[in-house]
Amino acid sequence: MKIDKLLLSHGGGGEETYFLIKEYILKYFSNPILNQLEDSAILTDSFSELAFTIDGFTVKPIFFKGGNIGKLAVTGTINDLVVVGARPLYLTVGFIIEEGFLMEDFEKILKSIKEEAEKNKIFIVAGDTKIVPKKEIDGIFITTSGIGKIVYKGISCSNLKPGDVIIVSGSIGDHGACILAEREGIKFDIELQSDCESLLPLAEELFNSKIEIHAMRDPTRGGLAATLYEWAYSSQVNIIIEEALIPVKPQVKAFCEALGFEPYHLPCEGRMVLSVPEKFAEKVLEIFKNHPSGSSAQIIGKVLEKSSFPQVILKTLYGTERVLENTSGELFPRIC
Amino acid sequence: MKIDKLLLSHGGGGEETYFLIKEYILKYFSNPILNQLEDSAILTDSFSELAFTIDGFTVKPIFFKGGNIGKLAVTGTINDLVVVGARPLYLTVGFIIEEGFLMEDFEKILKSIKEEAEKNKIFIVAGDTKIVPKKEIDGIFITTSGIGKIVYKGISCSNLKPGDVIIVSGSIGDHGACILAEREGIKFDIELQSDCESLLPLAEELFNSKIEIHAMRDPTRGGLAATLYEWAYSSQVNIIIEEALIPVKPQVKAFCEALGFEPYHLPCEGRMVLSVPEKFAEKVLEIFKNHPSGSSAQIIGKVLEKSSFPQVILKTLYGTERVLENTSGELFPRIC
Structure with a gap:
């Protein structure tokens, strides 16, 4: 099986995504840390044990009942850290935004990010904003990256035991x-x-x-x-x-x-x-x-x-x- | 002065970008680490001194003489770490890609990322790929986030001295x-x-x-x-x-x-x-x-x-x- 063009299904999180990661992404980037394919990478270095993750958010509509793309970008990355046993510490936020995007909407998103970060005591320590011309992106996409400190060890998708x-x-x-x-x-x-x-x-x-x-x-x-x-x-x-x-x-x-x-x-x-x-x-x-x-x-x-x-x-x-x-x-x- | 709509100039890296960051982004996210506004955040925690950064890449054309969006995404983040005195250690890569994007082109990009990461001895430890429907993004955007270890202290944009x-x-x-x-x-x-x-x-x-x-x-x-x-x-x-x-x-x-x-x-x-x-x-x-x-x-x-x-x-x-x-x-x- 070979992929000629990237289809929506390759980003769907199911079988095709798994195939894309296994057969293409890992072909190039394979290393013992990445190969774990957990929600966050675990960095065991001389200094400490850290979790490190990245996630892109393209949700449409950007405002929805129960949240918005900003809240989602913060909780999504926090959750990726949490599920590997980490306490989230630091967050970076990258925005890519369509020219003409309403500042009022951007501020709503910034406000949600701030609130959610504060609630979870995670610090936003760096960021990046790119604006691209009209029609070259639909609205706003956010990519967040987070660092956490491992406080609970041994959680892993390869650790299920019969009887659990x-x-x-x-x-x-x-x-x-x-x-x-x-x-x-x-x-x-x-x-x-x-x-x-x-x-x-x-x-x-x-x-x-x-x-x-x-x-x-x-x-x-x-x-x-x-x-x-x-x-x-x-x-x-x-x-x-x-x-x-x-x-x-x-x-x-x-x-x-x-x-x-x-x-x-x-x-x-x-x-x-x-x-x-x-x-x-x-x-x-x-x-x-x-x-x-x-x-x-x-x-x-x-x-x-x-x-x-x-x-x-x-x-x-x-x-x-x-x-x-x-x-x-x-x-x-x-x-x- | 108030921004009603985000314009291309707000992402241009000059005066308007500075205004957007100072008046809007910091209004919400202000904290002592982010407020430094260096190219990477410096995290002085109990465990060690780390640099942490994020950067989005939307370059067009994606292939150009001297590089491509993949090489650029790796070197850009490495450089953001280097200029705060850090040795780059770990990289995460987030792709947002248009449905129908040629796999051949994606593989060229993956290959460049791999080569550039290897050359600089930085490990790609986590990633994310989102595919969005046709025309909702123009081709491929990459956001990279990096962690480095501070090996040289005291570099800062507020540290210039008369006579330098x-x-x-x-x-x-x-x-x-x-x-x-x-x-x-x-x-x-x-x-x-x-x-x-x-x-x-x-x-x-x-x-x-x-x-x-x-x-x-x-x-x-x-x-x-x-x-x-x-x-x-x-x-x-x-x-x-x-x-x-x-x-x-x-x-x-x-x-x-x-x-x-x-x-x-x-x-x-x-x-x-x-x-x-x-x-x-x-x-x-x-x-x-x-x-x-x-x-x-x-x-x-x-x-x-x-x-x-x-x-x-x-x-x-x-x-x-x-x-x-x-x-x-x-x-x-x-x-x-």
Whole structure:
């Protein structure tokens, strides 16, 4: 298989993205740190253990219920640091903006970035602004890069163990459904709202509580399905999750039914998926339920046996089992 | 003065950019580290002293004589680290790419990034790729973020001292003239070539040689004029430079004369400007002249007295003195 042209699906966070990274990006850039393919790089140098990450944001519309591109750019990078066990410390922000962009809108975005950074005690220490001529970019794109200090070691997508339970911190698909509905002008009785949020408060308590965490991810592009498949592939295990246990808001369910999606493929921007030994599951739920953002946390499944052809199984509402499809194609360009 | 819409000039690296940063960006993000406004943030934490920077690249055309957007993105970030006294260690790369972009071109870019990173012994440790629908971006934009370890302390744009000499490591304006000529299809007898290059080899020798460096910059957006004005403002000094001493290649001179530019406003992407005590000037020149990329290095002027209305003076070829205009407006969108 060879790529001739980059397609939207290569940025979709699912199978094609994985292929692009494995076959092309790593062909050139392969090194032991990058090859981990975690959400942030772990830099173990003489000075300390740091996490380092970068993420681009092209979401459309730039303002949406529950956030905007600025808030998303800060929380997205914070979350990438958090899920490798780091406390976020420093942030840099790069803007690329279309000529004629309204300053009023830019200031709203700056304000959100400021607020979100302050809330999470992360310092914005450097930045860059490029303005490009009209029509050479659609509005504003933001790339944020962050440094964090590793405070919890050993979290890795290749660290899932048979017997682990899989937990999500809240309902899935909220961000994806909200952005698509707003972009396409689809209205529901109950308004869709993005879950865009920092995972730091939840993670800090987990890190402080001596819970053994094997894997932790924010299921963004590619949704829950892509996260679970990445884990299954990296850890060479089968995973089973139960439809009846997965929290999905009624309005997200309605959205999915109306448009023919499954919520497992919709990105979240403020949810955490965990793989932990079963004996820690209740403690995790207790911590989550104490937070407003973790109030609908659920154990949704478990890690099965080791496997050289890893699969993620979905136990349906009818009690049958089927292979959960990995996310592929690109249904949702510019979702984050 | 108030900005209603972002104009190309706000990204030009001259006066308007300075205004945008001072009046808007710092209004929201102000903190002691960011407020330094150096090319990289200096992080003095318990663990060590690190430099951290981010930079976006939107250059058009993406392939040009002397480099391409990939090489530029690596050297640009390396240079931002180098000029604050850091040895570059880690790099992250964020791509935002138009759907349908040729993989062949993407691979050429990846290859350049790899080569330039290897040459400079900087590790690419994390990355991100977003693909956006056709016409929502023009081709490919790259944002790179870098971490370096501070190996030389005290370099700062507010550290110029009366009596310092100003030195450039090579001819100015090569990158700007090359990009503009290629974009507009202007041909000269002698081909224009970008100076796009890492400053690490030159800087390492300076750092190792115990030369006292007061200020060091790569004059990119805004060119030599914007760098000198930033220094003059930050250090509250007047600066004089001599037209006869400033190295400008004949083909760049011809380009400037034909199009009515002055080379002082054209960006360089592989040149270093220094402010050092006079007694170190000969040593700096000796080091520079030993390198192919420093062979046309020159002392071009000096730092005059302290001033609360700092100015940069140009002594012309006719021996007269005039105020050098700071770069303003945006003659060169997407130059880097």
